Amino acid sequence: MTDVARRALMGAALSTLAAPAFAQAGWPEKPWRVLVGGAPGGASDIFMRILEPSLRESLAHGFWLDNRPGAGGMLAAEICAQAPADGYNFLVNHIASNGIGPHLHRRPNFEPNRDLTGVARIAAMPNCMIVLPSRGFRRVADLVAFAKANPGRATFGSAGVGTSSHLSGVLFGQRMGIEVTHVPYRGTAPNMQAVLAGEILFAIDNAPASAQQVRAGLLTALAVSSAQRWSQFPEVPTMQESGVPDFDVASWYGLAAPAATPRPVVEKLGGAVLRALADPATVARLREFGADPWPLGPADYQEFMLGEERKWGPVVRAAGVTAN
Incomplete structure (x- = not known):
């Protein structure tokens, strides 16, 4: 092989290896999909619409919503987990899909907190x-x-x-x-x-x-039910303040992605969500809907979801319920 051919071959190989990095650096290069496990107009839709102006400003491209209701959000979660991990498929996940759901809807080849990775926690009610x-x-x-x-x-x-x-x-x-x-x-x-x-x-x-x-x-x-008082009813005590030990329940929402999604993409989108949640206008709109911002970045959100799965297992077993 001549030196020229060898250099050409090496250059092609390096270009192939570098392509994902370049793609990640420029992400997003087109609108990205957000799967929603409920019908249009629900809380998941509303939270994403509230975040949309800030996310578009941070990321240049917006998103489109793909509503796939069914099985308490587990249908959309499974679709997302099986989607290409190319940085263009995400999910609005929540307590039903990644906290309670893993104990109710058992699938032989799907575990939400294994097959999805947390991007950012958004809000809670x-x-x-x-x-x-x-x-x-x-x-x-x-x-x-x-x-x-x-x-x-x-x-x-x-x-x-x-x-x-x-x-x-x-x-x-x-x-x-x-x-x-x-x-x-x-x-x-x-x-x-x-x-x-x-x-x-x-x-x-x-x-x-x-x-x-x-x-x-x-x-x-x-x-x-939450550990903190609700912004809408600051005079109403929490369950813990009322003498109910270790009681902290909130309907939380966030963004997740297929587990193999490139980490730079996860971190970039997670950072954009956290910036949006620091915007007073975003906070005001969330509170108008009755939600409080509850921001967490990718690593902390993943740990939180695993903790929620552990917390709800004994409760689901005590209730004797299953969706299978």
């Missing part, structure tokens, strides 16, 4: 323990005392089997050592109506959904 004012409960302790004095009468509703509202009730019963009876409904709205109608004693469901009724005095908010 707490659940809220609600009761009828006529019950006379003013504190969580009042409800606990009622449950202990009236075995079998502490009924709680949920938005459906395996939802965070269901497992929040199970976790509450575990932490307080009381008997609680689950009554599932088909969504948050009918669950809240069941509380209003007196069909059930309490619910621990999506806080923004009941905020209007609480403000109108139709429902009493005894506590929020």
Whole structure:
């Protein structure tokens, strides 16, 4: 082989090796896909639309949403995990897909926190323990005392089997050592109506959904489920402040990508999301929707998701539920 041919061959090989690096450095070179595990207009859609102006400014190209509802977000999660890890496929993931879901929806060849990698945590919304004012409960302790004095009468509703509202009730019963009876409904709205109608004693469901009724005095908010007080109801204590130990539940949302996505791409998008969440205008829009920004970068978000999977395993097993 001549020197000229050898140099040409080496140059071609180096160009091939360098191509991914150049592609990553210039990422994104086109709009990127974000899979959403719910119908259009849901929380995942809204969070991405709120972030969109800042992300477009940081990254030059925007994204497009691909809604794939089904299996509590697990369908979209599996599609994302199987998509090319080329930096153009992402997922809005959440407590259902990467916290509770791994224990409910077992797939032989899919493990969400193995096959997806965290890009950034975005925001969270707490659940809220609600009761009828006529019950006379003013504190969580009042409800606990009622449950202990009236075995079998502490009924709680949920938005459906395996939802965070269901497992929040199970976790509450575990932490307080009381008997609680689950009554599932088909969504948050009918669950809240069941509380209003007196069909059930309490619910621990999506806080923004009941905020209007609480403000109108139709429902009493005894506590929020997150470790921090909710910005919309700063006067309402947390479950932990109300004497429920180790109770920290929030409907969290973030971005994830196929596990083999190039790290520079993950870091670049994660950084762009964190910058967006530092923008007061973005924070204001999230809070208008009832969410609080809850930023975490890629490595910390991955650790958080693994922790959520560990936390919910015993609760799901205690509830005896499975979607398989």
